[in-house]
Amino acid sequence: MPKALITGVTGQDGSYLAELLLSKGYEVVGVVRRTSHHSYERIEHLLDRIEVVAADLLDQHSLTVVLQDTRPDEVYNLAAQSYVPTSWTQPVLTGEFTALGVTRILEAIRLVHPTARFYQASSSEMFGKVTETPQRESTTFYPRSPYGVAKVYGHWITVNYRESYDLYAVSGILFNHESPRRGIEFVTRKVTDGAARIKLGLARELRLGNLEARRDWGFAGDYVDAMWRMLQQPSPEDVVVGTGETHSVRELVELAFAHVGLDWQKHVVSDPKFYRPAEVDLLLADPSKARNDLGWSPTVSFAGLVAMMVDADIERLSARR
Numbered sequence: 483m484p485k486a487l488i489t490g491v492t493g494q495d496g497s498y499l500a501e502l503l504l505s506k507g508y509e510v511v512g513v514v515r516r517t518s519h520h521s522y523e524r525i526e527h528l529l530d531r532i533e534v535v536a537a538d539l540l541d542q543h544s545l546t547v548v549l550q551d552t553r554p555d556e557v558y559n560l561a562a563q564s565y566v567p568t569s570w571t572q573p574v575l576t577g578e579f580t581a582l583g584v585t586r587i588l589e590a591i592r593l594v595h596p597t598a599r600f601y602q603a604s605s606s607e608m609f610g611k612v613t614e615t616p617q618r619e620s621t622t623f624y625p626r627s628p629y630g631v632a633k634v635y636g637h638w639i640t641v642n643y644r645e646s647y648d649l650y651a652v653s654g655i656l657f658n659h660e661s662p663r664r665g666i667e668f669v670t671r672k673v674t675d676g677a678a679r680i681k682l683g684l685a686r687e688l689r690l691g692n693l694e695a696r697r698d699w700g701f702a703g704d705y706v707d708a709m710w711r712m713l714q715q716p717s718p719e720d721v722v723v724g725t726g727e728t729h730s731v732r733e734l735v736e737l738a739f740a741h742v743g744l745d746w747q748k749h750v751v752s753d754p755k756f757y758r759p760a761e762v763d764l765l766l767a768d769p770s771k772a773r774n775d776l777g778w779s780p781t782v783s784f785a786g787l788v789a790m791m792v793d794a795d796i797e798r799l800s801a802r803r
Contacts, residue, residue, distance in 0.1 A: 489560055500528055542590065559583075573628035588651065601654060602652065602653040655723065677738040682796070696766070707778065711778055724769050725769065728765070
């Protein structure tokens with residue numbers, strides 16, 4: 483039975499990845515930060531099937547001990563400070579988690595378990611002010627937020643450890659991927675939750691930032707499959723993962739509100755307060771390598787994703803009434 487270690491197991495991607503690996507017969511160990519209260523909402527249904535251990539990306543020793551004790555075949559580093567707006571208000575903390583945290587876990591692997599295969603969650607935010615469209619593995623990085631800058635560091639330190647120490651270490655450059663498990667602060671969930679609340683009479687308006695920003699959005703459940711496929715290849719290579727389609731926030735809003743029979747223009751306000759200090763206007767993946775080398779392709783369309791998320795928010799909010 484292969485064993486996988488997942489940092490960030492309580493997050494959106496971590497929960498879907500744990501489900502996928504369990505379905506493939508893995509033993510799954512999830513890393514969580516030790517706190518005074520547990521936030522296991524996304525993995526509550528898995529707790530009798532996975533092992534949960536305490537460690538912290540800010541603490542080198544704890545990561546080394548976990549690697550030594552568990553000796554996993556695969557390590558997936560999904561933990562980070564991943565909310566882009568917060569990276570402007572907490573840039574140093576973002577750097578500690580999202581950049582140096584990658585170094586700490588790579589160093590732990592190098593020291594005590596160098597045969598483990600390592601996956602780093604890189605991000606399309608690294609492309610930022612894009613130098614070409616669509617973006618592929620060779621596209622130059624131009625990050626436009628402290629989060630994007632930290633992810634670039636995490637990406638390159640992974641390359642450096644692969645080349646310096648002959649580790650099997652790869653980065654998946656994932657474009658935006660969403661689901662009903664996405665945090666409420668992210669624009670996709672903000673929109674689908676807002677549409678659901680207005681439909682149920684729990685709110686009247688939804689305030690958003692730049693409606694013209696465009697992203698390549700896919701379903702998180704599809705993207706964790708690409709993560710797993712990357713670690714099954716004979717040699718470690720970084721891969722861009724996305725749908726190859728781009729949609730605006732306006733399109734997202736239109737679909738979400740139409741799904742519940744509402745005219746979005748009567749309820750949605752574009753508020754400059756929610757604009758980024760440095761905007762990323764357009765992200766669009768070239769997923770050719772993922773398709774050709776990994777045999778991967780998305781199974782959920784953009785419209786299907788939005789409908790799935792709106793329906794989940796309607797169900798969740800209706801249950802609380």
